[in-house]
Amino acid sequence: xxxxxxxxxxxxxxxxxxxxxxxxxxxxxxxxxxxxxxxxxxxxxxxxxxxxxxxxxxxxxxxxxxxxxxxxxxxxxxxxxxxxxxxxxxxxxxxxxxxxxxxxxxxxxxxxxxxxxxxxxxxxxxxxxxxxxxxxxxxxxxxxxxxxxxxxxxxxxxxxxxxxxxxxxxxxxxxxxxxxxxxxxxxxxxx
Numbered sequence: 302x303x304x305x306x307x308x309x310x311x312x313x314x315x316x317x318x319x320x321x322x323x324x325x326x327x328x329x330x331x332x333x334x335x336x337x338x339x340x341x342x343x344x345x346x347x348x349x350x351x352x353x354x355x356x357x358x359x360x361x362x363x364x365x366x367x368x369x370x371x372x373x374x375x376x377x378x379x380x381x382x383x384x385x386x387x388x389x390x391x392x393x394x395x396x397x398x399x400x401x402x403x404x405x406x407x408x409x410x411x412x413x414x415x416x417x418x419x420x421x422x423x424x425x426x427x428x429x430x431x432x433x434x435x436x437x438x439x440x441x442x443x444x445x446x447x448x449x450x451x452x453x454x455x456x457x458x459x460x461x462x463x464x465x466x467x468x469x470x471x472x473x474x475x476x477x478x479x480x481x482x483x484x485x486x487x488x489x490x491x492x
Contacts, residue, residue: 324356325356325357325370325372328356328372328374328464329372330378331374331377331378331379332372332374332377332378332463332464332491333378333463333491333492334372334463334464334466334489334490334491334492335489335490335491335492336357336370336488336489337487337488337489337490339359339368339485339488341361341362341363341364342359342360342361342362342368343359343360343362344357344358344359345358345359345360345367346358347369350444350445350446350447351445352410352411352444352445352446353371353407353410353411353446353467353469354371355369355370355371355467355469356370356371356372357369357370358370361481364472364477364481365472365473365474365477366470366471366472366474366477366478366481366482367447367450367470367471367472368468368469368470368471368485368488369447369468369469369471370466370467370468370469370489371466371467371469372464372465372466372467372489373396373403373464373465373466373467374389374463374464375389375392375393375396375397375461375462375463375464375465376389376390376393376462376463377389393462396465397459397461397462400434400457400459400465401434401436403457403465404419404436404438404455404457405419407455407457407467408438408440408455410444410446411440411442411443411444411446411453411455411469412440412441412442412443412444413443413444414443415441415443417438417439417440417441418438418439419436419437419438420436420437420438421434421435421436422435422436422437422456422458426486426487429487429490430458430487430490430491431460431490431491431492432458432459432460432490432491433459433460433461434458434459435456435457435458435459436456436457437454437455437456437457437486438454438455439452439453439454439455439475439478440452440453440454440455442471446469447469447471449471449473450471450472450473451472451473452471452472452473452474452475452478453469453470453471453478454469454470454478454479454482455467455468455469455470456468456470456482456486458489460491463491464491466489468482468485468486468488468489470482470485470486
């Protein structure tokens with residue numbers, strides 16, 4: 302229980318961004334990332350919740366599926382001031398080693414404390430995303446993160462010294478979730 306508490310407190314400590322759209326576009330620019338247009342999706346306002354922060358959300362206009370993105374920069378292409386630069390430099394080593402723990406905390410937060418199977422993504426997919434590491438998990442939701450949905454396909458992608466990002470694919474239909482999340486998993490990538 303002590304370990305879980307430490308992990309949760311650590312993860313909460315890195316959740317430092319407000320849930321808003323301009324911040325998402327800014328983060329993508331500063332981390333040299335790119336979001337491909339999501340076909341048949343419309344932007345929606347992120348919903349405040351007590352579980353996981355995210356900066357961008359879009360809902361499919363034809364199917365029961367929503368996607369949410371959270372990007373956690375490790376370093377930036379440029380800094381607003383010396384204080385910001387120091388903040389990122391101080392946390393860089395930790396963020397470059399803690400991404401697997403962050404994935405587990407995210408799963409536990411989304412599922413209400415239940416562990417699920419985690420699968421590492423394949424080498425060809427990491428190359429396509431410009432990533433050093435990635436993993437995903439299907440989660441039966443049991444939190445206020447997405448009360449309108451039953452299931453989440455969570456994908457976490459990490460690039461050393463750049464960022465770790467989270468893709469939350471949400472749906473009430475597991476077949477739709479699998480089909481659409483596989484297709485969209487590569488929509489956000491490092492340049």
